[in-house]
Amino acid sequence: MRAREIHAGLQLLDRQVVRVGTGGLVCKVDDLELQGDPPYVSAILAGPLALGPRVGGLPGWLMVQVTRLFRPEEDPQPRRIPMHLVNEIGSAVVVGGEPAEPALERWLRENVIARIPGSGGEGPPYAEPEHATGHAPRISALLGRRVTDAEGTVVGKVADVRLCQDGPLLHGVQNAFRIAGLVVVPERTGKLFGYERGPGGQAPWLVRAVITRWFSGSALVGWDQVDASSARFETPEVRLTVPARDLAPLTDLYEREPRG
Amino acid sequence: MKRLFAVTLGILTAFGGFVDIGDLVANGLVGARFGMSLAWTVVVGVIGICLFAEMSGRIAAVSGRPVFDLVRERLGPKAGLVNLAASLFVNLLTLAAEIGGASLALELATGVNYLLWVPAVAFVAWLVMWRVKFETMERVFGLAGLALVVFVVALWQLGPDWGELGRQLTSPPQDEGAPTYWYYAIALLGGAMTPYEVFFFSSGGVEEKWRPRDLVTARANVFVGFPLGGLMSISIAACAATVFLPFDAQVDALGEIVLPVGLGLGQIGMALVIFGVFAATFGATLETALSSGYTLSQYFGWQWGKFVRPRSAARFHAVLLVAVVLATALILTTIDPIMVTEYSLVFSAAALPLTYFPVLLIANDPDYMGDRVNGRFTNALGTFYMILLSLITVAALPLMIATKAGQ
Structure with missing residues (x-):
């Protein structure tokens, strides 16, 4: 059997990431992290810190700067979903594991939505998202x-x-x-x-x-x-x-x- | 039997939900000024919306992906962001216009100034989006919108000179300039093909968990419900043409647009038409507000939809809240809702290709569609519409400036 060939830009970037089983919407494939030599795709990167540089210009700069303002780290990096969790690449990218929730969603739920009567049962449990470390090259480069x-x-x-x-x-x-x-x-x-x-x-x-x-x-x-x-x-x-x-x-x- | 019932219900919902404030205003205005001479644009618009709604519905049923997912995926993050900004802007204007329309209907019914109704309408609309199930919401307001059929009955009761109406189809009035004529043609097309309709239609397909076997229902909704809705639009124009055109009367208020129904059917007709206008604009308030949430969430990949609890889609519900508040604030500035509608129509017409081009591409992509890709006929028609819509994009704003927005 020949190994599967795909085009990163066409078939992977900007697609919706969904959770296996529940079909919950996780994020977009905002960028891909590369590792090794010859390079291979090691993780999906998501969030404004991955999307901003790809959008470029003033809107992209704003996305990055605003996010940096709200992140406690010195040099914040985007969310990372390791490639071994990917189950399927089709019209959506299906991932396993327990994808963590971004901070904006949690903040809005705790401070706005959950305070309005009738917002429904408990939200998903909070898990600290995995962030990329260091400056691995990205495919958008x-x-x-x-x-x-x-x-x-x-x-x-x-x-x-x-x-x-x-x-x-x-x-x-x-x-x-x-x-x-x-x-x-x-x-x-x-x-x-x-x-x-x-x-x-x-x-x-x-x-x-x-x-x-x-x-x-x-x-x-x-x-x-x-x-x-x-x-x-x-x-x-x-x-x-x-x-x-x-x-x-x-x-x-x-x-x-x-x-x- | 159950299936037949579902299909019929779907058709009626699509029929009743087709007309919104944009169609009401554009058709009333155009009927009074140009008679039936622009009826052909409604036909062009209805064929266009059928074409692209069917494609986006098919994509949603086969791949589970709504329209704005496709926009970002195929146009990339930059062009996608431009489209997002344009769509949100138009959506917000339309949302404001719909809230205004629903409040004006309440003013006609009660005599209390519409500005006092605006906050109430906005609050109830938000409450419906917060609590009511998607299917119930769509059904109730779609079916209630069927009351607008009184326009068709009223036209028949008014007993117009059918020969004269027929003659108007091909001959625009002499005293109107060509730029104004084309400006209103674009507004009518914008009314029939508003992008929020496909955002809502395809996201609704995902909300209702369509599968390929639901395609029959989706197609029946589109190919029967929408043309019936178009017929209703044309009857609004015909009513206005019958009553106002002979006197050269300008129509610029909602009360005047519904007046022919009162003349034809008396008080009961008037009550029904006001109820219909309220149901249609209130239903469209929900559709446009939800569309703002859908587009933004689908661009950034957030959890969206009414199929999960609000707590699990906090960002989506926060967007709905903000959109409703902004639109309410816009209408409360006492800006004329009818004018907001006119502007939103032309801006939507200008933004059409940005949304419909990716839909056309994905409907041809076997990666998504398998063997359910577009046929030759759909593609030929789709290509024709892409050329037409691109021309409109180029022409819309210059025409708007040249005619001082149709004056």
Whole structure:
């Protein structure tokens, strides 16, 4: 059996995290924490401290600063849900364990909602959320980064990160998603909206035609084609070890992922 | 038998819940000024809302994901945040307008100034959202809104010159400029296709735990209930066209919009129409307030919904509370509720593509939908509407400025 391949931006980031069994809504996948070399996804990061930097600009800055104001720690980090708790990745990300409650929810419940008559039974028991420690790289650091090839010419920017589930074994339950490659698109473009995946999701015709044309010149980069120092997030741009002409075209995804 | 009953009940609920303050005001106003010459936009709007409500309902039933989940997932956090800000702004205006509308209906019934009714309406609306079960809430106000059928009966009683109404369909009045005509076309479309309707419809699907087998019910609601609601909208315009157009009378108060029913059916008609207006606007107050909570919670991934106790969805209920308070404060500034409605219609029309584009994309994504992706016909129609809605986005605000908001 071939290991499962997914696109981090398209199929994991910004999806709803729900709890196994009860279906309770936990959070969004606001970012992904990376570990190891070659890097693999070690945890889901959630909350304003993960979302803010991705939103950027004034709103993103505000999200981060306001949250920092209310957190007691010196250098607060976002909430973290380790990847070994993930049961299923589909239209939602289903996690096991006892996901902790964010502080805002608890504060509003204790000070506002629970004081109004008829708010219902006891809320869930409080558990201290697990926070990330230190500054592990995040997958959003790769997204949007400029890509240059072995000769120094600009190839484009990173639109998405391909993950392959054949990384190290996590807690003896499942293999981690290892970074397998990058989807690189021309610099002056935006989101691919999932139209890079070939036969699946190819309609409506007009949208596909516009996007295909706009993104002509996009390429697939294998992680083995990425320069070792950029692969460790040490350089401001992603440097490749091969010239741009050796890269596979994006249309290769069509043949690799047949429908069904 | 039970199934048939459920389907019928659903259709009636969708029918009665279709009309809100936006439809009432836009159709009354347009009928009085332009006769039936803009009736076609209601048809375009109803087809559009059917199309996108069906898609979002299907997505909710198959994948369990409501519309704003899709917005953030497909547009990303930045564009999603822009959409969130725009939707919340429009939603708040609409919520204020609905509270105002319900209070105006109470003023018509009692003679007590509507401003005194505003806090009471807002409080009761909040209480209903706090305590009443989702299904009961939707049913009661949807069915009560059916009282607005009196517009159809009144039109028939007024005995208009049907030939004249038919002639108006294709010929706008000469004394109105083209920009004003198109401005009101956009307002009518905004009334029929308001984004909160799909936020509410799809989140409601999740609240009621729809599964793929419930698709029959969902489709019946959309394809039968909504067009019937559209017919009701057109009859409001036709009533106004019959009574006001011959005298060139301007309509700018709720009392004038319901007046034709009084002329056609007397006091009983008047009582019914006021009851209907109250039920429709009060029901829509709940829908818009809940939609604010749905959009914000679904963007940030918070627990939302009335299917859990308020204590388990503290942030969601706090948003509802704040939204109701803000909208009440806005109406209490004595700003004209009818004017707020007009503005909210045009702003909603401008914000439509932001919401409907991700719905169209996800309805085609086999990752979500399996083999229930859109067919060719739905896609052709969906593409046509995306182009139309993008044109409206570009045209809405310039037209608003050029016509001084339709004057």
